[in-house]
Amino acid sequence: MPDTNAIITALTTICGAKSVITDADETAPYLTDWRKHYTGTATAVVHPGSTDEVSRVLAYANEHGVPIVPQGGNTGLCGGATPDTSGDAIVLSLKRMDQVLSLDLKSNTMVVQAGCILETIQRSAEAEGLLFPLDFGSRGTCRIGGNLSTNAGGLGVVRYGNARALCLGLEVVVPDGRVMNLLSPLKKDNTGYDLKNLFIGSEGTLGIITAATLQLFPAHQAVVTAFAGLRDIDAAISLLNLCQSASGGRVTTFELMPKSIIDNVMEHYPDTVQPIADIPAFSAFIEISSTAPTDAMPGLDGTMPLNNLMEGILEASLEDELINDATIATSGNQRAALWAIRELTPESEIKAGVAYKSDISIPIEHMAEFYHRAAAAAEAIAPGVRVFGFGHLGDGNLHYNLCIPRQGHPDFMALFPEFDTMLSGLLKQYGGSISAEHGIGQKKRHLLRDAKDATALAVMEAIKKALDPNGIMNPGKIL
Ligand SMILES: Cc1cc2nc3c(=O)[nH]c(=O)nc-3n(C[C@H](O)[C@H](O)[C@H](O)COP(=O)(O)OP(=O)(O)OC[C@H]3O[C@@H](n4cnc5c(N)ncnc54)[C@H](O)[C@@H]3O)c2cc1C
Structure with a gap:
């Protein structure tokens, strides 16, 4: 791998000096996740201003084996956008690519850059009497590239589906720097493998989403x-x-x-x-x-x-x-x-103390039994624990969170692996999932091998190897 100065010189040549940050105070917010559970280090944070710049950064990184951690609004809850502690990675922030590119009132579609803030998309649709129904608490900070990369869910899924269901097309830069244009607004396109859906939910491990075509709906009256x-x-x-x-x-x-x-x-x-x-x-x-x-x-x-x-x-x-x-x-x-x-x-939960967070899903008919069995098991692991199991029941998805006052249990975080094992075991029994909407990131990586079908996992590994043979894209996440 080139030395730090060479990497920074290359990034500066591609994106301009103002778009490459190395100062410790300025990079700090990019190196810690929203919950402050993960902190990493990086050679630099780079803010490309166009798809072409993303493409050139990736081509350079791929040639020289420099790890890339894509980042949108950094509101993800699984540490997916936080680099490891090696200091080798470049955090590639999509913040500068934040524009609505076009809005078509005949097809009710919108094309946006990946760094567009979710709330900006919602407001732009509203201004035309339309609705973009993806919605949740971090709407003012998270960005559509992050929403699609995590296949985000939220409050409107029961009617409109998750981020995947709202996306008609994508532009993606693959790890060697080539640009893949799948931005078509077509609803029906059976020309082979569904590559768009491969990148949705891939948490930055296969490439960088740079733009998306979104489906809009009539506004609620x-x-x-x-x-x-x-x-x-x-x-x-x-x-x-x-x-x-x-x-x-x-x-x-x-x-x-x-x-x-x-x-x-x-x-x-x-x-x-x-x-x-x-x-x-x-x-x-x-x-x-x-x-x-x-x-x-x-x-x-x-x-x-x-x-x-x-x-x-x-x-x-x-x-x-x-x-x-x-x-x-x-x-x-x-x-x-x-x-x-x-x-x-979510904010009141932070004030209540230390919380073990999850985003499980379960066949809805087993929800009640699961809820009470998990509560009893959690109490056995940590007497006095508060069960904050709330959320999107309409989608069979709960944030089954477990909380204790900050002073209540000094080693509460040390119990997280026990909660992981307990919840994963129950979910397996009931045919549920360890991630309904937040993804795997680095948080649930150790649980995936047991939770996922072995053949499915092998296919995922083969896809990763084929698309990213040098392993530069978001290492240490998902697989
Ligand atoms: C208060 C609060 C409420 C929330 N409620 C919900 C909820 O109800 N439902 C829900 O699903 N989530 C929820 N979240 C989680 C979070 O907001 C979502 O996961 C969101 O989609 C992340 O978007 P982001 O732009 O912040 O992505 P980041 O956190 O920046 O990144 C998330 C992942 O995507 C990758 N990534 C980001 N941008 C790109 C890109 N352009 N190309 C490739 N990879 C990329 C990153 O590497 C990382 O792996 C909530 C979070 C908070 C703080």
């Missing part, structure tokens, strides 16, 4: 937001199915919220409004949306305002004892107050 106290987790599943059938599949968000989380949000954010008087062990946060132009939507008997529809669902659920109480937002402020509980969940 009416929405109803509700919060319901549930009998139990199985009741959540019945309520979800009821909401789906009664609304014609218009559920846009369905989140399971345990009392532990709601109590924690209210403890750390005392201005939060308690949604219902008596909060049971589990509640559901629900949103149903319509693209109909008025505050009405097609119902079985012609038109039915969305709030009436939700009232009907909740009344039937009360009668069937699926829920014990519920509230429907009747103003923008009330809606914001309900959303605040969900949005403050």
Whole structure:
């Protein structure tokens, strides 16, 4: 490998001096992940300004065996964008490539550079009366290249699918620097292997996404937001199915919220409004949306305002004892107050202490049994642990997080491998997955071999070797 000066000279020649950072204070934010669980070192952080510059950086790195760590908004939760501690890597940040390139109102598609911030994409679509439905808490910081590389999920997957389902085309720079143009907006293209989907979810281990063609949808014109106290987790599943059938599949968000989380949000954010008087062990946060132009939507008997529809669902659920109480937002402020509980969940978790985080998925019929068995097993490993198992129940995906106050258990992080083993074992029994949306990164790499089918793993290894024979792309991640 060339010495540091030679690498920096080469990067400066390609991208310009201003785009190559080596100062320790300036590089520090790129070398630690959002949760501050991983810290690495790097020769430099480089900010290419175009696909051509990315291509030339990769060609140089490939020729000289310099490891490349791609980075978008650095909000990933598996350490995928953090280099190792060898100091050999270059962090390649897509931040400068942050433009919306075009928006087509006939096909409802948008072409963006990989460094475009998710919220910018959402706002650009909104300005044209359209919707880009990928959405979650880090929307103001994360970037579409990172979203696609992790195949991100979030709050709207139950209706619109994850990042993969929203992407029609990609531009990718492969490790030897060649540019692969798959940016076509075609919905149907059966010309061989589906290479776009190979790069989506590959966490920067196969190449660098530099641009994407995204699918947009008609904007929501009416929405109803509700919060319901549930009998139990199985009741959540019945309520979800009821909401789906009664609304014609218009559920846009369905989140399971345990009392532990709601109590924690209210403890750390005392201005939060308690949604219902008596909060049971589990509640559901629900949103149903319509693209109909008025505050009405097609119902079985012609038109039915969305709030009436939700009232009907909740009344039937009360009668069937699926829920014990519920509230429907009747103003923008009330809606914001309900959303605040969900949005403050990750921050309140940080305030609560040290948290073991996961993003598991499980066939929905096993959700309740899994939840309680895992809680009992976690308590046996760490007595007093708080189970913060919340999230995207509509997708069979929970953030099954385990938390303890900072002073409560000095060696709590040393127990993480035991939690890993416990959760992986249960997930295997129930046919679940160790990663529903955050990816593998460096965090779950040690779990993959046991979790994945052996032949599938061998095919993944062969693909990696074929595309990146010199192993420069994000070493130490996934495989
Ligand atoms: C408060 C909060 C809430 C969150 N909620 C959710 C949620 O509900 N659902 C969810 O799925 N995630 C969630 N996340 C996780 C995170 O925001 C997502 O994983 C997001 O998609 C990462 O985007 P990023 O731009 O920050 O990527 P980074 O963190 O920068 O990178 C993530 C991975 O992608 C690779 N990468 C980045 N850009 C490129 C590129 N252009 N080409 C190739 N590889 C690249 C990196 O090397 C790394 O492996 C949340 C995070 C936070 C902090």
